[in-house]
Amino acid sequence: MAPNVPIPNPITNPNPNPGSGVTQSHWGLDPVLLEVLACPAEHHAPLTPGAPDDPGAPSLTCTECGRVYPIRDGIPVLLLDEATLGGTAVDSAVLR
Numbered sequence: 001m002a003p004n005v006p007i008p009n010p011i012t013n014p015n016p017n018p019g020s021g022v023t024q025s026h027w028g029l030d031p032v033l034l035e036v037l038a039c040p041a042e043h044h045a046p047l048t049p050g051a052p053d054d055p056g057a058p059s060l061t062c063t064e065c066g067r068v069y070p071i072r073d074g075i076p077v078l079l080l081d082e083a084t085l086g087g088t089a090v091d092s093a094v095l096r
């Protein structure tokens with residue numbers, strides 16, 4: 001445990017002065033955009049960058065249902081039909 005080490009969180013700590021820093025966005029995504037994106041499922045939970053089994057993957061993972069949405073050409077594809085299921089088990093929408 002290291003309680004004195006701050007943990008940077010680009011999602012809950014948006015850069016108030018864009019252009020002044022060298023903030024690395026996720027695969028060309030605007031951090032502000034990331035903040036407003038939500039799962040298209042009815043819970044509309046926030047999304048977190050990366051996939052459960054690959055934090056560096058160009059995807060967004062729902063914090064609620066665990067669906068993984070691909071990012072194509074810098075554009076997150078937030079469609080239930082396009083979502084895949086990552087490491088988190090979700091018992092529906094797998095079979096079709």
Ligand SMILES: [Zn+2]
Nearest residue numbers: 039041062065
């Ligand atoms: Zn979801």
